[in-house]
Amino acid sequence: MSDPKSLYQEVILDHNRKPRNYGELAQASHKAEGHNPLCGDHLTVTLNLDGEQIAAIAFQGESCAICKASASMMTANVKGKTRQDAETLIQEFRDMATGHIDVAKQAHHLGRLTVFAGVRDLPTRVKCAILPWHTLHAALHSVADTSTESENDPMHAPIGDA
Amino acid sequence: MSARQTALQPRPAAAFDVERIRADFPILKLKPGGKPLVYLDNAASSQMPQQVIDRLVRYQTTQHANIHRAVHTLSEIATAEYEEARRKLARFINAREERELIFTSGTTEAVNLAMHGYGRKFIGAGDEIILTTLEHHSNIVPWQMLAEEKGARIRVVPINDDGELLIDEYEKLFNERTRLVGVTHVSNALGSVNPLKQMIAFARARGVPVLVDGAQAAPHMKVDVQDLDCDFYAFSGHKLCGPTGIGILYGKAALLERMQPFKGGGDMILSVTFEKTTYNVIPQKFEAGTPPIAAAIGLGAAVDYLAAIGMDAIAAHEHALLDYATAQLERMPGVRIIGTAREKAAVLSFALEGVHPHDVGTLLNQDGVAVRTGHHCAQPVMQRFKVPATSRASFAFYNTMAEVDALVAGIRNVQKVFS
Numbered sequence: 001m002s003d004p005k006s007l008y009q010e011v012i013l014d015h016n017r018k019p020r021n022y023g024e025l026a027q028a029s030h031k032a033e034g035h036n037p038l039c040g041d042h043l044t045v046t047l048n049l050d051g052e053q054i055a056a057i058a059f060q061g062e063s064c065a066i067c068k069a070s071a072s073m074m075t076a077n078v079k080g081k082t083r084q085d086a087e088t089l090i091q092e093f094r095d096m097a098t099g100h101i102d103v104a105k106q107a108h109h110l111g112r113l114t115v116f117a118g119v120r121d122l123p124t125r126v127k128c129a130i131l132p133w134h135t136l137h138a139a140l141h142s143v144a145d146t147s148t149e150s151e152n153d154p155m156h157a158p159i160g161d162a
Numbered sequence: 163m164s165a166r167q168t169a170l171q172p173r174p175a176a177a178f179d180v181e182r183i184r185a186d187f188p189i190l191k192l193k194p195g196g197k198p199l200v201y202l203d204n205a206a207s208s209q210m211p212q213q214v215i216d217r218l219v220r221y222q223t224t225q226h227a228n229i230h231r232a233v234h235t236l237s238e239i240a241t242a243e244y245e246e247a248r249r250k251l252a253r254f255i256n257a258r259e260e261r262e263l264i265f266t267s268g269t270t271e272a273v274n275l276a277m278h279g280y281g282r283k284f285i286g287a288g289d290e291i292i293l294t295t296l297e298h299h300s301n302i303v304p305w306q307m308l309a310e311e312k313g314a315r316i317r318v319v320p321i322n323d324d325g326e327l328l329i330d331e332y333e334k335l336f337n338e339r340t341r342l343v344g345v346t347h348v349s350n351a352l353g354s355v356n357p358l359k360q361m362i363a364f365a366r367a368r369g370v371p372v373l374v375d376g377a378q379a380a381p382h383m384k385v386d387v388q389d390l391d392c393d394f395y396a397f398s399g400h401k402l403c404g405p406t407g408i409g410i411l412y413g414k415a416a417l418l419e420r421m422q423p424f425k426g427g428g429d430m431i432l433s434v435t436f437e438k439t440t441y442n443v444i445p446q447k448f449e450a451g452t453p454p455i456a457a458a459i460g461l462g463a464a465v466d467y468l469a470a471i472g473m474d475a476i477a478a479h480e481h482a483l484l485d486y487a488t489a490q491l492e493r494m495p496g497v498r499i500i501g502t503a504r505e506k507a508a509v510l511s512f513a514l515e516g517v518h519p520h521d522v523g524t525l526l527n528q529d530g531v532a533v534r535t536g537h538h539c540a541q542p543v544m545q546r547f548k549v550p551a552t553s554r555a556s557f558a559f560y561n562t563m564a565e566v567d568a569l570v571a572g573i574r575n576v577q578k579v580f581s
Contacts, residue, residue: 006528008521008579016580039520039536040550062550064518065580125524 007066007118007125011073016065021058021075030142034061034135036127041067045075045135052082059135064128066119071132073113083140089113090133096120097129178479183471184560186211197530200568205350205378205509205556206534207400210464214403217463221456228452230429244455247462248445254465255395256386257412264411264418264448265458269377270300272396272411273344275448276373277304279421280394281342287313289341292370294319294327295546296349296356299539301375305344314341321546325352325501332361336368343372347379351540351554352501353484353509355379362391371417377401381558382480382507384473387412399457404464408457411448418444425450476559480508483557487566494570496577500552511538511552514573517580519551525579526553529572 028046035042043061047054057079059071074093078086092108095101099120103110119129184190189209192199201209221243227236229244245260252260266272281304285291291305293316302316309316317340319332327345343365348355362372371393376385380397387395394417399408413421423430423441427450432440441447468476487510491497496515514522523535534554537544544550555569 008525013579040544041518064520066521066524122524125520128520 007116007122009115011112011115012065012069015069015072019059019068019072021072021079023058023060025056025058030139032135032139032142034131034138036131038127039064041128041131043067043071043132043135045071045132045139047136047139049083052084054078054081054083054086057136059132063131066116066125066128067131070116070129073115074132074136077111077113078136085109086136086140090137093133094130097126178475178559180479180560180562184562186213186467187560188212188215190560194530195528197528198568200529200531200565200572202555202557202561202565202569203532203534204381204558204561205401205538205554207406208381208403208558209560210403210405211467213467214405214460214463218405218456218460221459225459226456229455230446240455243459243462244453247458250462250465251410254385254469255380255410255412256388258388259415261443261445262412262415262418264413264445265453266396266409266411267407267454268398268400268409269298269375269396270409272394272409273301273373273375274304275411275424276394276396276413277308278424279448280371280417281305281308282311283420283422285312285314285341288339289314290317290335290337290339291315292317292319292332292335292340292343292345294332294345294356295321295542296325296327296346296352296354297344297540297542298346298350298375298377299541300377301344301346301373302542305342315339318542319345321354321543324503325349325354325543325547326503327354327356327361329357329360333364336364336370340365340368340370343370344375345372346375346377347385348376348382348507348509349501349503349540349543350378350509351538351543351552352503352511353378353506353556354501354503355383355505355507357505358390358392366391378509379507381468383477393417399461399464402461402464403467404461405454405457407454408461415444418448421448423447423450427451429453471559477507479559480557480561483561483563483566484508484510486563487555487557487569490566490570491573494573494577497573500547500549508557509554510556511554513549513552514576514580517576519553521580522553522573522576525576526569526572529568529575531569531572533569 025046029048031046033044041063043059045059047057057075092110096103096117097119103114103117116129119125187209225239227240229241231237248263249260252263317335320328365372373394374392376395376397381401393414395412397410400406430442430447430450432442498513500511519535526533536551
């Protein structure tokens with residue numbers, strides 16, 4: 001799609017069509033399920049930590065294209081990174097999606113993940129983009145189940161009904 | 163040839179000047195993102211004509227004071243206008259008496275009022291409440307709360323694959339413990355129109371009162387509560403070209419008189435001492451505190467506006483829109499219409515193969531087309547059709563055949579993006 005303002009850029013559509021690291025690791029050291037009860041999106045993130053490094057990561061689930069592409073690009077980005085680097089990306093991605101940092105002006109480590117910057121103008125879609133990151137955060141902290149609506153979750157961001 | 167096939171060409175109802183009507187709605191002139199607004203989310207909330215906006219301004223600039231209180235002129239005017247609005251609403255649904263109409267904040271509060279006022283007094287342990295799969299959450303959750311509190315039981319009328327209630331199953335659910343039926347007039351998620359007269363007659367013969375959720379019916383068809391013979395009828399102002407924060411619970415006078423108050427406060431009492439309070443008569447018994455006076459008067463103006471156009475003309479135009487849109491979508495590969503009841507009103511829910519409804523909604527929005535995506539506060543319906551959510555286009559009398567074309571073009575674009 002040619003409109004540069006559109007969220008549905010080719011990279012997102014491509015990751016939606018051909019998600020990377022799709023599936024579930026059989027011997028995962030960490031695992032979490034994330035769901036957004038407002039729209040029915042749900043996904044599972046499994047990963048293997050080798051010391052502090054994310055040696056392997058996979059996701060699977062049912063969701064919209066924004067969520068699936070976000071999950072696919074997330075796994076591709078954090079694989080091989082340390083837990084600390086992944087936490088930094090989680091925070092920066094969330095700040096970008098909720099408009100707390102302007103990726104055009106402020107320093108960050110998001111790289112191509114900035115294709116999701118446009119969701120900040122679509123409040124009802126912010127959670128779609130954040131859900132995989134939210135779930136990765138839960139997996140790293142070994143919270144077995146998470147939800148975009150659980151209030152004691154540090155990633156909880158109240159945004160309108162879907 | 164079926165009606166749907168003959169509707170492939172736009173056939174606006176005769177003598178219905180939709181362009182003249184559209185000129186009354188200032189918001190329809192908006193161009194969000196540079197594209198003309200195609201507003202197809204009327205089942206969520208409809209837009210307001212200038213006549214209603216002007217009425218709100220006139221009330222607020224020249225008539226506002228608190229009602230039923232002071233002897234000064236403004237208070238008398240405000241009270242008279244508020245009660246005149248109640249008369250207009252009573253005529254609009256053909257109630258026998260205007261005191262049978264209680265102003266509420268909307269359909270949700272109307273159902274909650276019936277639950278607290280009637281349910282908590284007359285429904286007890288082991289009693290049964292019949293609801294249907296088609297109910298909006300607002301006609302499920304209050305009854306679940308009651309069932310939990312009292313130890314009552316909810317029974318649910320199933321639907322078929324077209325989204326029609328199974329009336330045989332409905333009739334089988336009745337027994338000597340059945341105390342209430344709660345049923346929607348029109349499904350907000352599917353558009354199915356339920357056979358209310360038959361259902362109410364069956365309940366009536368067994369002495370069971372029926373509450374009708376009319377939120378999606380009142381904007382689209384002539385409602386006659388006496389002809390229906392329902393015991394309660396609830397609807398919202400903001401789906402009727404009126405303001406938000408106002409709605410109606412109609413109840414038969416004899417029933418309302420037997421009910422306990424819902425909210426306590428000023429205006430709902432005749433006398434108060436710390437030993438004993440005597441409640442006011444209906445409808446004031448149920449209208450504690452200062453009501454949304456401006457919104458009630460605005461809703462009165464809205465039903466005047468609708469009545470001037472004519473509910474039959476509105477229904478005919480909307481049916482033409484629905485038939486035309488249905489015929490278009492039926493021919494599109496990869497499009498599944500959800501809700502194919504024989505009797506439908508103004509709602510077209512659909513799913514696109516391989517595309518999540520949220521993506522459909524966002525992409526249509528980029529073309530200026532506003533639809534609702536999600537579970538429509540009707541999760542049991544979604545579960546029945548095994549979808550997490552749908553996209554829903556819902557029509558009003560100010561929509562046009564050209565807007566249906568814009569919807570169809572938008573759906574084609576979504577399919578192209580995801581091809």
